[in-house]
Amino acid sequence: MADVTDPPNMDPNNVSEPLRRALGDRYLTYALSTIMHRALPDARDGLKPVHRRILYAMRELRLASNGGFRKSAKISGDVMGNYHPHGDAAIYDAMARLAQDFNVRYPLVDGQGNFGNIDGDNPAASRYTEARMTAVAEAMLEGLNENAVDFRDNYDGTLTEPVVLPAQFPNLLANGSSGIAVGMATNIPPHNIAELCDACIHLIKTPDVRDDTLLNYVPGPDFPTGGVIVEPQENIATAYRTGKGGFRLRCKWHVEELGRGQWQIVVTEIPYQVQKSKLIEKIAEAIQTKKIPILADVRDESAEDVRMILEPRSKNVDADVLMGMMFRSSDLEVRFSLNMNVLIDGVTPRVCSMKEVLRAFVDHRREVLQRRSVHRMEKIDHRLEVLEGFIVAFLNLDRVIDIIRYDDDPKAALMREDWGKPHVRATDEKDYVSPAPGEGELSEVQVDAILNMRLRSLRRLEELELLREQSDLMEERAGLEDLLESDDLQWDHIIGQLRETKKQFGKDYHGGARRTIFAEAGEIEDVPLEAMIEREPITIVCSQMGWIRAMTGHIDLTRDLKFKDGDGPRFIFHAETTDRLLVFGSNGRFYTLSASNLPGGRGMGEPLRLMVDLPNEAAIVGLFIHxxxxxxxxxxxxxxxxxxxxxxxxxxxxxxxxxxxxxxxxxxxxxxxxxxxxxxxxxxxxxxxxxxxxxxxxxxxxxxxxxxxxxxxxxxxxxxxxxxxxxxxxxxxxxxxxxxxxxxxxxxxxxxxxxxxxxxxxxxxxx
Missing domain, CATH: 2.120.10.90 (DNA gyrase/topoisomerase IV, subunit A, C-terminal)
Incomplete structure (x- = not known):
């Protein structure tokens, strides 16, 4: 009989719980997944999972920097099918960004084809482009075959992938990172590898170094698009010490003389992550609306490099004044925010200082060194065991040949033989005596190596090579033992690796020299219109219906002027282009107009209500020069x-x-x-x-x-x-x-x- 206390038709797969708890648990799971597996980079290799999987998949495809290219569709397909079960478009976008030298300071992907440009154009479809790794990416992967890092199962358990990459340099700071998670975000600018290596070396030599001292080695970000950092030094120091702050970044420009007193401004580097096409559109809009009255035109003459022309309205305009207005009203000056929120040890999100990030990297490099050394010792021990078997075989070559030639089970016979006794060469199979069961001196590994040995290796010269190799391996093993037992030797070895990395990717590397420079910002003062606009006489005419215009020159105020049918003169007075006009409405509000922005006097002008928000029911009470x-x-x-x-x-x-x-x-x-x-x-x-x-x-x-x-x-x-x-x-x-x-x-x-x-x-x- 069924228990009457059980609910009828109860499904064990249906569990009742409060909605609040259910939502909380599921949202927390989603938040943790976003933070750890999507948005925040690992402090050790500076990569998010998608980037790490892209590089690992390219390694598995053997796309070396000196090898051939493969279709991007093949790469993104392998990443999606083997390691990253998300959309192929998102994977391709992430891979394409790693190939954009205007977005990534040290590109990890070498792209062939259209991978986008600084104007904001999108890359071509993945079926049209090809890619391979760069030398920088290979430096990130070096040591994967030597048990340098842990591996974990992929999403379906059929393959394994690295938890983190070995990373020869602090990629987190070298290439920067940005991402938005649930309740937290990160935004890290790129830096120069050579400067970061110097900072790591100093941190190793002086573990208790002050945060501000590291600025002697890393003075600030080094953006791939160059530019000029105008942030005060104390603000930069605070940002790196706290992990939060920002940097004011300006374009790089110079004045180009055109002769006869004419000149123009040439912008050669624009701020990081500013799309050139949109920047020019906004500047052109500002010219059209006369927000920058002393700027006449903007042109894009860029080819492979950036060349943006700013043409002043008059040769009497001061270039510094013009650029000051441009910095204030356009993206020729931006503020790049710093929020160094990263995963420490791949698990814990935390806002870190530069010192903490570099410490996480050098500690990771030490662990990689120890694991690679242990792995190398295991390989050496295995090889020494094989070499010892080879040497025994060479010393007892005749007996080894007899066993292989006459014994039914040569492997077992070789393992049973006592190689310490003298042996007599058998002339035929009758004279051969099978080794008696006993304690052999050769292991299974050694016997397998002997049986797989080629005949050409039986030369006397080969025996000398084996002895030399054994001696070299014994010496290398002793060095590795000393390395693993000494912290100082480990740090010295890491310093040597960092110096090699600096030499490889420093100023002699293509694009390795510092691109972003530093300068004093200076104060951008409010400049009077007289300094920005060429001073010319005009006559202001406003009709009874509120149509306003500015006629060139000071005309006779009593002369007849043309107006629309049913309209007539209301205000007419002399002014100059540098004047500001005040309009007083019957609603009690004052409005301000710039005389230089008024329409010309060839037509009837334009309604004043289109220039200011004067309501239709409000009349114009007064119009005069301020x-x-x-x-x-x-x-x-x-x-x-x-x-x-x-x-x-x-x-x-x-x-x-x-x-x-x-x-x-x-x-x-x-x-x-x-x-x-x-x-x-x-x-x-x-x-x-x-x-x-x-x-x-x-x-x-x-x-x-x-x-x-x-x-x-x-x-x-x-x-x-x-x-x-x-x-x-x-x-x-x-x-x-x-x-x-x-x-x-x-x-x-x-x-x-x-x-x-x-x-x-x-x-x-x-x-």
């Missing part, structure tokens, strides 16, 4: 206002800067420069009030204070003037009238005022 340190009187239709410094109203963006707060039906109405010590206001009721300018507050933003009191209507106009000179206006006949006796209209701010004097304009405007 004069620093001047003050402005701003007021609303409700009669509120204040004085604002003109420097405080300059806007940095298209959206402008809110200065006068208005709401509802109230609109900004007045914006005039403060030109005296008195303020005059007039309302829609034609009452005039005059009071001292000192009664108005100076503010940067706000609603302001009441200027004049009204029962009905609001403010019509306001202005400032000098009390001693009197208040002026145009009478109906167009004549200027000045009134100096103003006592009748003077009063306190926010008073009602009195009716305007006879002859005051009917439109209630002072000007």
């Amino acid at each position: 004069q620093p340190d001047r003050k402005l009187l701003v007021a609303s239709s409700s009669g509120d206002g204040f004085i604002v410094p003109e420097n405080d109203v300059v806007a940095q963006t298209r959206s402008g800067k809110q200065v006068l707060n208005v709401r509802g039906e109230v609109k900004a109405l007045v914006c005039k420069p403060v030109s005296g010590d008195m303020v005059a206001t007039v309302g829609e009721n034609r009452k005039v009030l005059i009071f001292g300018a000192d009664e108005l507050p100076e503010m940067g933003r706000g609603k302001g204070v009441r200027l004049q009191k009204y029962k009905d209507g609001g403010l019509s106009d306001a202005t400032t003037f000098t009390g001693a000179e009197g208040l002026s206006w145009l009478d109906p006949a167009g004549r200027t009238r000045t009134e100096t006796e103003l006592t009748e209209w003077s009063g306190k701010r926010a008073s009602a005022g009195r009716m305007a004097p006879r002859g005051f304009p009917r439109d209630n405007k002072f000007t």
